[in-house]
Amino acid sequence: MVDFSLSDTERDIRDWVRNFVQRELMPLEPEVLRRERAGQRGLTKDELVELQNKAKEAGFWGVQTPEEYGGMNLSAVMAALIEAELGRTYVPFRFGGYADNILYYANEEQKQRYLLPTIEGTRKSCFAITEPGAGSDAKNLRTTAVRDGDDWVINGEKTFITGGIDADFVMVFAVTDREKGANGGVTCFLVDRDMGWKSEPIDIMGPDERQPAALVFDNVRVPAENVLGEVGNGFGLAMQWIGRGRYLLPARALGSCERLVEMGAEYAKNRETFGAPIADRQAIQWMIADSAVEIEALRWLVLQAAWQVDQGMDSRHAQSIAKLFGATHANQIVDRVLQIHGGMGYTKELPVERWYRDLRLLRIFEGTDEIQRRTIARNVLKGHASLGGALG
Numbered sequence: 001m002v003d004f005s006l007s008d009t010e011r012d013i014r015d016w017v018r019n020f021v022q023r024e025l026m027p028l029e030p031e032v033l034r035r036e037r038a039g040q041r042g043l044t045k046d047e048l049v050e051l052q053n054k055a056k057e058a059g060f061w062g063v064q065t066p067e068e069y070g071g072m073n074l075s076a077v078m079a080a081l082i083e084a085e086l087g088r089t090y091v092p093f094r095f096g097g098y099a100d101n102i103l104y105y106a107n108e109e110q111k112q113r114y115l116l117p118t119i120e121g122t123r124k125s126c127f128a129i130t131e132p133g134a135g136s137d138a139k140n141l142r143t144t145a146v147r148d149g150d151d152w153v154i155n156g157e158k159t160f161i162t163g164g165i166d167a168d169f170v171m172v173f174a175v176t177d178r179e180k181g182a183n184g185g186v187t188c189f190l191v192d193r194d195m196g197w198k199s200e201p202i203d204i205m206g207p208d209e210r211q212p213a214a215l216v217f218d219n220v221r222v223p224a225e226n227v228l229g230e231v232g233n234g235f236g237l238a239m240q241w242i243g244r245g246r247y248l249l250p251a252r253a254l255g256s257c258e259r260l261v262e263m264g265a266e267y268a269k270n271r272e273t274f275g276a277p278i279a280d281r282q283a284i285q286w287m288i289a290d291s292a293v294e295i296e297a298l299r300w301l302v303l304q305a306a307w308q309v310d311q312g313m314d315s316r317h318a319q320s321i322a323k324l325f326g327a328t329h330a331n332q333i334v335d336r337v338l339q340i341h342g343g344m345g346y347t348k349e350l351p352v353e354r355w356y357r358d359l360r361l362l363r364i365f366e367g368t369d370e371i372q373r374r375t376i377a378r379n380v381l382k383g384h385a386s387l388g389g390a391l392g
């Protein structure tokens with residue numbers, strides 16, 4: 001039997017987040033816009049922590065973090081539903097109690113120094129694989145780590161590293177065996193900022209909280225005990241980090257699209273031209289209709305990919321499909337909603353242009369549209385994935 005309904009518990013959790021977004025986050029929206037227009041961060045770090053603590057008091061902490069680390073250990077489907085609710089606002093909020101999935105490969109001693117403080121929110125991580133010459137083609141990385149006594153010495157440059165400006169430590173990927181390359185010759189290192197790497201902010205079109213950094217490693221000496229996992233297994237870890245929840249990115253966009261179309265519909269009903277609301281015009285109705293169809297399709301692609309994760313299936317194909325569809329269609333939808341708002345859509349008085357800039361990133365990071373298509377096509381051509389989807 002195919003069952004598309006939520007259980008009572010799932011509905012309760014989803015509704016709790018929906019209320020939290022409406023009660024705690026949406027009222028902050030005008031102030032977030034005002035600050036961003038003045039070149040400041042939408043939410044200060046203290047405000048974010050205060051909101052996270054408020055959610056924690058209600059038991060909302062570490063959505064997918066294992067219970068033994070104080071988290072809720074919710075399913076992928078639940079995490080997707082929560083992300084969609086958070087996506088309904090542009091207030092840059094995320095629940096606390098989170099750590100990067102690959103930090104769970106840390107040994108006991110590393111867990112104390114890196115994993116636990118990251119979950120607690122007292123230390124901040126960043127993930128660095130991309131380099132000026134290695135983005136989509138991540139296997140082409142050139143940063144090197146050379147063994148020297150009890151240390152490794154890292155040299156190279158990383159770019160576009162989210163959180164790289166504030167991070168206390170970086171999970172950086174470097175070549176430790178040139179011959180083996182990505183097949184056993186790349187290693188992940190946990191490198192504290194005070195070991196000597198430098199970061200330089202990169203200005204982007206999106207909102208400031210997304211601002212990435214270039215990281216420079218100039219003879220940075222790292223003790224051998226800071227290798228994460230095994231020497232040589234870094235590329236696998238990097239792919240695990242990137243694949244940790246590709247469905248969560250389009251899930252967030254799904255919520256944003258729902259809200260945007262609601263705003264567009266509301267505006268269309270109230271804006272009159274030539275003696276009638278623009279909502280009466282077929283040109284506008286079709287934009288709303290196409291958006292509603294795409295939102296519905298996206299919802300099921302996201303939930304289906306998340307469901308495959310929960311079933312322990314190989315969900316990579318479904319996740320690539322959800323990411324590609326979400327990225328391309330969210331961008332079409334925000335463009336239509338901007339169009340419905342006419343000149344007002346192009347101003348900074350409304351949040352539409354902010355969403356327009358923010359959603360554009362979805363087509364680029366964590367696998368561009370083209371790279372998702374490449375993966376999907378390869379799976380189909382090689383017979384790794386059935387066009388019948390999860391039903392076979």
Ligand SMILES: Cc1cc2nc3c(=O)[nH]c(=O)nc-3n(C[C@H](O)[C@H](O)[C@H](O)COP(=O)(O)OP(=O)(O)OC[C@H]3O[C@@H](n4cnc5c(N)ncnc54)[C@H](O)[C@@H]3O)c2cc1C
Nearest residue numbers: 127128129130135136137160161162212365366368370371
């Ligand atoms: C705001 C932001 C945050 C980011 N955060 C991080 C982070 O935290 N950590 C990190 O390591 N990286 C991060 N990235 C890097 C991001 O993952 C890369 O930008 C992305 O993978 C694309 O790589 P690239 O920019 O080098 O583009 P390129 O790989 O040079 O691609 C350029 C264009 O060519 C296309 N292309 C490339 N190869 C093919 C092909 N085989 N077939 C068809 N088309 C192709 C691409 O799709 C793209 O359109 C971030 C990027 C941004 C913009």
